[in-house]
Amino acid sequence: MKDESTPGVAIRLNQVTKTYGSGNAVVTAVKSTTLDIFNNEFFTLLGPSGCGKTTLLRLIGGFEYPTAGTILLGGEDIASVPPFQRPINTVFQNYALFPHMTVAQNIGFGLRMLKRPRHEIAARVDEMLKLVRLENLSDRRTSQISGGQQQRVALARALASEPKVLLLDESLSALDYKLRKEMQMELKSLQAATGITFIFVTHDQEEALTMSDRVAVLSSGEIMQVGTPHEVYIKPANHFVANFVGETNFLQGRGLNSDDRGAVIDVRGVGAVAIATKDRVAPGQLVNIVVRPEHLRILPLAQEPAGQLTGSVKAVSFCGAETQYTIELSRGAAVVTVRRYNTPEENLPIAIGDEVSVNFTPNSAQILPA
Amino acid sequence: MAKAFPVTHQRGFGTVAITTFIFLYAPLAVALVFAFNAGTSPAKWGGFSLRWFQSAANNQQVISASILSLKLAAISAILSTTLATLAALAMSRTPRFRGWTLAYSAISFPLMVPEIVTAVALLVVTATFRGWTGYSGLGYLVLAHTAFCVPFAYLPIRARLQTMDISLERAAGDLYASPWNAFRFVTMPLLFPGILAGFILAFVTSLDDVVITEFVKTAGQDTLPTYMLGQVRRTITPEVNAIAAVFLLISVALVMCIYVVNQRTKIN
Ligand SMILES: Nc1ncnc2c1ncn2[C@@H]1O[C@H](COP(=O)(O)OP(=O)(O)OP(=O)(O)O)[C@@H](O)[C@H]1O
Numbered sequence: 001m002k003d004e005s006t007p008g009v010a011i012r013l014n015q016v017t018k019t020y021g022s023g024n025a026v027v028t029a030v031k032s033t034t035l036d037i038f039n040n041e042f043f044t045l046l047g048p049s050g051c052g053k054t055t056l057l058r059l060i061g062g063f064e065y066p067t068a069g070t071i072l073l074g075g076e077d078i079a080s081v082p083p084f085q086r087p088i089n090t091v092f093q094n095y096a097l098f099p100h101m102t103v104a105q106n107i108g109f110g111l112r113m114l115k116r117p118r119h120e121i122a123a124r125v126d127e128m129l130k131l132v133r134l135e136n137l138s139d140r141r142t143s144q145i146s147g148g149q150q151q152r153v154a155l156a157r158a159l160a161s162e163p164k165v166l167l168l169d170e171s172l173s174a175l176d177y178k179l180r181k182e183m184q185m186e187l188k189s190l191q192a193a194t195g196i197t198f199i200f201v202t203h204d205q206e207e208a209l210t211m212s213d214r215v216a217v218l219s220s221g222e223i224m225q226v227g228t229p230h231e232v233y234i235k236p237a238n239h240f241v242a243n244f245v246g247e248t249n250f251l252q253g254r255g256l257n258s259d260d261r262g263a264v265i266d267v268r269g270v271g272a273v274a275i276a277t278k279d280r281v282a283p284g285q286l287v288n289i290v291v292r293p294e295h296l297r298i299l300p301l302a303q304e305p306a307g308q309l310t311g312s313v314k315a316v317s318f319c320g321a322e323t324q325y326t327i328e329l330s331r332g333a334a335v336v337t338v339r340r341y342n343t344p345e346e347n348l349p350i351a352i353g354d355e356v357s358v359n360f361t362p363n364s365a366q367i368l369p370a
Numbered sequence: 371m372a373k374a375f376p377v378t379h380q381r382g383f384g385t386v387a388i389t390t391f392i393f394l395y396a397p398l399a400v401a402l403v404f405a406f407n408a409g410t411s412p413a414k415w416g417g418f419s420l421r422w423f424q425s426a427a428n429n430q431q432v433i434s435a436s437i438l439s440l441k442l443a444a445i446s447a448i449l450s451t452t453l454a455t456l457a458a459l460a461m462s463r464t465p466r467f468r469g470w471t472l473a474y475s476a477i478s479f480p481l482m483v484p485e486i487v488t489a490v491a492l493l494v495v496t497a498t499f500r501g502w503t504g505y506s507g508l509g510y511l512v513l514a515h516t517a518f519c520v521p522f523a524y525l526p527i528r529a530r531l532q533t534m535d536i537s538l539e540r541a542a543g544d545l546y547a548s549p550w551n552a553f554r555f556v557t558m559p560l561l562f563p564g565i566l567a568g569f570i571l572a573f574v575t576s577l578d579d580v581v582i583t584e585f586v587k588t589a590g591q592d593t594l595p596t597y598m599l600g601q602v603r604r605t606i607t608p609e610v611n612a613i614a615a616v617f618l619l620i621s622v623a624l625v626m627c628i629y630v631v632n633q634r635t636k637i638n
């Protein structure tokens with residue numbers, strides 16, 4: 001079946017639902033999900049454990065069949081195509097390298113199964129070895145190389161047959177921090193170099209933000225928001241996304257009034273707070289003011305007149321490039337986290353117990369229904 | 371964590387260990403030594419010679435019994451290993467079904483049935499079939515041996531399958547291998563040491579069997595063990611010892627094969 005498809009769409013999920021089990025033990029892993037993933041895109045599925053990320057990948061890879069809905073690859077319905085006939089390859093979470101083959105044989109396996117001529121396979125394997133910088137390990141067994149190298153073999157093996165789409169399931173989570181950072185950059189540049197659509201699964205929001213062209217945030221089998229990392233971080237669509245992607249402060253209150261330039265919210269236990277935002281609030285509506293820790297400014301109260309909020313410093317933790325302050329707002333109503341870059345010229349020293357004024361930087365706060 | 375119980379430090383451990391080894395190996399050693407006896411008694415030493423090996427090698431009955439034994443062991447080991455491989459794959463590569471536990475126990479249950487019981491049962495069945503069909507060839511022995519060798523072949527194959535990562539097969543499928551190719555290029559090579567071990571165990575088990583063979587065979591179908599049993603009942607000469615020595619050598623060599631292959635092809 002041909003779709004009247006938009007050119008540029010690599011994978012289209014149409015109302016896809018997947019349930020496991022039967023009777024009263026049914027688990028809905030994916031709930032009528034509709035999603036377009038474009039050609040040449042680095043697309044990330046981000047969400048907490050058990051939200052259905054792996055299930056979505058397995059549906060696209062063909063290892064599971066949707067309970068309802070259709071999956072299109074380049075406009076073609078692939079529901080009835082078994083995995084070994086889909087031009088989609090996977091980098092498995094545990095790599096799944098063949099232990100009885102050498103690195104080179106692993107990389108050439110897909111092409112061998114496609115019955116490509118021997119010399120073509122050899123040439124392609126060499127090319128892939130160069131791409132992932134493992135030329136000198138081609139004759140090693142996969143058990144004789146390090147975790148990072150195994151990761152690269154898995155990547156080369158999946159890329160060798162030039163799939164239309166590459167699926168990566170938490171591929172970096174087994175690596176240590178330094179190597180993970182390195183591989184993130186490497187994956188990103190590989191994706192750019194090959195022009196293959198990458199669908200990457202992770203529960204690490206930082207990883208998702210740094211690597212992706214677009215991110216889909218999932219919760220309990222449903223897509224909460226799809227957008228660029230910037231959109232997802234700056235303009236979270238709902239409470240879940242705001243909370244899951246990056247650290248956030250929530251101040252609950254009721255709307256007093258709002259106009260084009262801002263809104264006034266009666267924050268519980270704090271009182272009326274005016275913020276600059278385009279979001280509209282109905283009087284009496286229960287809302288959350290959402291603001292990132294780095295978008296709050298703090299200054300010692302002694303030096304400054306009281307700002308939007310005041311509070312006292314409960315904890316200070318040094319995190320290298322920045323310092324994080326936990327502030328209990330006056331009258332003990334709420335606790336917020338504030339982050340300041342450690343640039344020596346700017347910052348006035350602030351210590352535990354200090355009274356501070358807390359200000360929103362302009363246009364940094366957002367209002368979401370509570 | 372508590373320290374392991376220091377069994378080697380217990381009083382008398384050494385004595386018990388040594389006595390056990392003596393009881394296990396001394397009779398075997400004596401039997402082997404007397405294979406080289408120049409005299410005619412398996413109990414009175416008459417000097418060194420290889421005459422009983424020579425005599426066994428020239429004994430037409432020994433030769434035909436040996437050929438039958440090897441033929442029977444080879445055929446039934448191939449059959450039982452094939453069946454065991456299929457059973458092991460079915461048990462570990464299909465989702466749990468109703469009666470899974472029953473099937474699992476049924477496959478290894480024959481190990482627990484006293485051999486004499488199986489033998490009597492098979493005697494009744496084969497006798498009946500012989501009566502119906504008039505056929506009295508090697509087929510009955512082949513079937514009987516295949517049947518009791520299946521669990522021996524099954525255990526090492528299943529053990530190997532359990533250490534194998536099922537995602538490897540999935541990865542093969544992902545990389546354009548049809549189910550058959552995934553089996554041929556990934557499952558089979560990884561499973562091979564288990565299959566070989568299963569085959570050798572089945573082979574040795576069949577080679578060694580007395581009870582079932584004795585009940586199922588017809589006249590002229592002596593295997594080496596039943597021939598030896600017959601000889602021992604009559605006059606006992608060191609020829610039996612010589613046969614036993616060769617027999618032992620073959621068994622040990624085969625089992626060593628399993629060990630070597632396992633060492634060479636450890637997964638990881
Ligand atoms: N084969 C299965 N049978 C029954 N339930 C399953 C099966 N696979 C997954 N589930 C359930 O479906 C839901 C989604 O699982 P999935 O593996 O897709 O989560 P995930 O987002 O990949 O989680 P993680 O980050 O922990 O890997 C979970 O509630 C899980 O328990």
Ligand SMILES: [Mg+2]
Pocket residue numbers: 053054055
């Ligand atoms: Mg998962």
